[in-house]
Amino acid sequence: MDSPAVPVPRDPQEQPILERLLRTRDALLLLKRDKSSYIKSRDVIPLYETVIQEVEQLHAVREGQDPRQPHNRLDYVLDDCFQLISLLFLTVGKNNEAPAVYSLATTVKRLLDHLEEAGFYSSKDLSSITKTLADMRQTLERGRQAYSPALLKLLESRIQQCEWHLESLQKGLSILAPELAPTHETLVSILRSTSAVNTRSKFSPSEVTSLRKQLEKIQGSLKDGQFIGADGAPLQGQDSLKALLERCWRWTEIVLEREGQISEGFQEQYERLVEIRNQLDRLSVTQAWSLRETDLFEFQRKLDRIDEARVNGNFVSPDGQQADLHAQRTLLYLIRRSYAYIYALLISSEPVSEALLPVYNQLQTLRRCLLEVKESGGVSNSRELYPYSMKLNSIDNMRVDGKFYVGSDIPEGQGSINALLAECYDIAWELRASVDEEDERS
Template structure:
């Protein structure tokens, strides 16, 4: 069934949101110049106006129950806005958290569905949601109350999902927590190895031996505590152990990685995973956060193709390869999440300067670790580089044309630290 028809009184809003989306997309695609904070702020003001119109029209609570194309386009707009704010270094603003919250919700849904997680997996997400909560609740008089409420609602949905996951692992006694974490790790390793185009039987056999050791440690089918008692959480751990055995045996007995009907999806997900893993290595130098928008859209499109959790073929059947595709899908979500949270409060315009300073700092720390330089003369190249960076400043600010990009405090602090450090890296 398609989305509800857009009401007549929301048609103008839809057209305006589509226009805003096109503007943000054009800015995202323009590689000839850096994204400017002023451009994004101007567009953000337009978004606030449209959100207020929507809220005014939808005063009746019942109108919030159904989503039409206005909501879909508004979500796209906020995704692009959020990523644009990250790109210009405004990471500590409420709307900048939108893309992160969207990815967190997908991750939580997949954790719930897979039932393969431990407290170690949930703690970083909980920390991130707490951080977002602090950003939302910060008393910022310049922020729109409507936008704050929109972000808060999205964060609340994530917190409810997280609470359910935390409660589900709370049934496991602390004595069994290490075993749970080990089983979670083994299952992920099994699926990771089993998802490779070439079957690595040796690696799977090693994991099979680890499972056998965990299995043999049980007494009468129970995991015991050091004092010989039977702690809580037996059903969860035994179920996970059985799942590990089943998945591993399926991979060892497989003839094909995925069915032919799922091969196009598999190829797409592998390509995205490889590209995102490449970004993890080079993001400090090459990543423009808005680039992640296309990946988010593709992943959500693939994810939404599932019916009752499975990818179906033309006949409506669920072919072989479901576990592999779901692993790749979840892996891509996790990579996007890590890239989002690693975004620093520095505009892309100043990232080259930050990278240079970080590199000089890293080199000097390594020199000190190795015992320091033999003479002050060997410090000259570092000091000359720092002097050239210092000369980029105008009245203590790093300028790009007439603009003062975000990240001044961080870069000035880093420059001061490295300059001070450069004077103590000579052997005594």
């Protein structure tokens, strides 16, 4: 799990902290891997408190030192511990607690780094991250009184870095005239779609050709090589847009030439990244029923190690050769796409313990079905509501004194499930009331 290039701590006072954190990380990994029963809050909290104690000792040891010193093995193990604790908090349904923020903050930082490196991104990318960072800030503020200042300081620093980075990227888009925004979105989409075709198991030249036709249409909208506004004047920010258009032409051309075949020296890295991307893609489809948030840890670490192995931003083959443009862009696309999947899975995690997820998912499905019935015109008689009412009653009967128990435990997420159950009852009542009104009229 650790990179062999990471140095050990130089300060002898850090060594015992590292050894204790290694044992804690092992305990966290064992908890993550145990699928024999659901993870409980009482299993996670003591391990969180142990890590916080070590962080406070580490702060005392490093007091007065230059914070810009390179990270050693202790820092990487500590990061592993916080990542695991964060994902465990999500797994037990404590999504709105401060420790749960850590993994998401780390993933957002990776995404922003890659967006900046890629040099192209859409306003939709940034708007989602803007909302996520605002939500993370709220979670942090709620935890001011409940959590260690050491944790809050760490999270504050992570979020602040992301906010500064986001602001820089937003400035990059602000130079575009509003009339150019749709064209910019289209070009970003074309670049990503071309990369997606390039990494499929079966290459499709016709899809790339179709994307080039979109480029021809955009190219044809230029007048004397300029994007012109309604007033006949050249639009602001078009130099960056024309550069992006040229990049699209070049990339589609390269992809058509290579037909999805990557350089031999980078085949192994390519296959590893394709497998990670495909596994995350499958998880995103079946998330509600199969995702245990702690499973994302292995994906994060695999991606981090591949990403960090680059030399000056370049991928290097086992024999020391730098990647050509096609291999470089292909591998970077796969890493970025995988981080984007992890981000999407994290922000869509529900504040419900995995122990109650089966019930929560059933209610989500029931709610969707009831809404579809309502939107399609309702029911013709109350008998059509019997299957929904029976399912609602069977779930309601699982409660004891208004709570869902698993054994003697009361898992997290009671409020979310009770709210969803009440909403389902309300929709069913509305459907039944509309049938009764129809009967009275007739």
